[in-house]
Amino acid sequence: MKQKLLAIALAGLSGTAFAQSTVTITGLFDTGVQMFKSESLGVTTKTNRWGSSSNTGTTNFTFLVQEDLGNNMKAGLFLETDPTAGTANVAGVWNSQNYLWVSGGFGKVSLGLMNNFANTAAGTAQPFGTAMGGGYSSAFGRLNGANVSSGPITNVAASTAATAGAFAGARDIRANNSIKWDSPSFSGFTAGLLYRSPNSNGNAAADSDGQTQVGLNYNNGPMNVSYAHSNILSNVAGINTGVTTHNLLGANYKFGAVTLYGGWTSSKNTGVAARTVDARSWNVALKWQATPALSVAANVLRSDDKMAADQDRDLNSLGLDYAMSKRTTAYVRWEGGDNDKSAVTGANGGKFNRTAFGLKHTF
Numbered sequence: 001m002k003q004k005l006l007a008i009a010l011a012g013l014s015g016t017a018f019a020q021s022t023v024t025i026t027g028l029f030d031t032g033v034q035m036f037k038s039e040s041l042g043v044t045t046k047t048n049r050w051g052s053s054s055n056t057g058t059t060n061f062t063f064l065v066q067e068d069l070g071n072n073m074k075a076g077l078f079l080e081t082d083p084t085a086g087t088a089n090v091a092g093v094w095n096s097q098n099y100l101w102v103s104g105g106f107g108k109v110s111l112g113l114m115n116n117f118a119n120t121a122a123g124t125a126q127p128f129g130t131a132m133g134g135g136y137s138s139a140f141g142r143l144n145g146a147n148v149s150s151g152p153i154t155n156v157a158a159s160t161a162a163t164a165g166a167f168a169g170a171r172d173i174r175a176n177n178s179i180k181w182d183s184p185s186f187s188g189f190t191a192g193l194l195y196r197s198p199n200s201n202g203n204a205a206a207d208s209d210g211q212t213q214v215g216l217n218y219n220n221g222p223m224n225v226s227y228a229h230s231n232i233l234s235n236v237a238g239i240n241t242g243v244t245t246h247n248l249l250g251a252n253y254k255f256g257a258v259t260l261y262g263g264w265t266s267s268k269n270t271g272v273a274a275r276t277v278d279a280r281s282w283n284v285a286l287k288w289q290a291t292p293a294l295s296v297a298a299n300v301l302r303s304d305d306k307m308a309a310d311q312d313r314d315l316n317s318l319g320l321d322y323a324m325s326k327r328t329t330a331y332v333r334w335e336g337g338d339n340d341k342s343a344v345t346g347a348n349g350g351k352f353n354r355t356a357f358g359l360k361h362t363f
Contacts, residue, residue, distance in 0.1 A: 032358015039350025051086025117215025125250025125263025133317035141169025145277035188220025242271035261285035
């Protein structure tokens with residue numbers, strides 16, 4: 001009898017413990033047809049891809065774990081995989097955000113690989129996020145200079161006279177081995193700090209870049225504002241040693257069924273013999289919720305290169321979403337622009353035109 005009572009008591013305790021922890025599986029699958037036309041080195045290329053992935057959002061499979069620690073404190077785990085829809089994926093399982101976090105009256109502290117404040121500001125500035133049409137996709141890259149996305153920070157070909165026509169944009173999304181603090185919300189205001197420690201011991205294989213980023217956000221009612229200031233120390237093997245600074249500011253305001261957006265960025269190097277980055281960009285966008293199921297969005301982006309090569313860029317985009325249900329959406333996306341308005345020579349120079357349509361399902 002005592003053993004039976006003990007077993008019942010242990011089962012009750014176990015049930016209590018499990019009741020305080022939750023595991024949630026969420027995700028998104030986006031696939032469609034994409035038609036791409038580009039000019040490079042004076043040659044026009046056309047590509048059609050069936051089963052194109054992540055045209056409107058990053059295809060992902062995510063585990064969310066949360067535990068109640070008591071005293072208004074919680075701990076959790078975020079594990080995300082971003083497969084490429086329509087392909088046999090051979091990359092590591094946790095190839096995107098993966099981190100542990102603890103929260104309480106002090107805010108939230110995360111350790112690992114997590115989206116940063118620049119990623120938030122990019123989404124506040126326009127309705128397409130980091131996907132096609134926003135200018136923050138890997139295909140366009142709104143920023144100049146150092147690229148920070150799910151791995152070591154790398155230097156991207158920037159606008160110099162020596163590389164005229166070889167312009168490439170960059171993104172600032174997340175960096176490996178980071179620590180991030182998010183403050184509590186004070187009437188809609190939040191602040192945060194992200195840090196990745198540099199490592200330079202003279203061994204090129206072991207060297208890594210560092211990053212410090214500050215984020216400020218206001219989310220209250222119809223108004224949303226996000227700002228991110230990012231300093232990226234590029235010191236791998238002493239190549240391009242110096243600091244690349246990015247500033248991103250985004251805002252949007254909702255007027256009934258219409259939301260207006262605006263954004264501004266700047267990128268600049270210091271501490272290098274010959275500066276390789278000095279650029280600004282701005283965008284204006286809108287989203288109209290025409291019916292409960294149908295929304296239409298547009299974005300206009302201009303990037304102004306301040307270097308001698310003057311490799312200005314532009315992007316125009318349109319999008320249409322039709323909600324077939326709470327979880328399944330049919331979409332159409334179009335974007336067109338010029339990666340280098342000063343020339344059509346270079347690997348990335350010339351005009352481009354991209355159209356996609358497909359389905360997105362969330363779960």
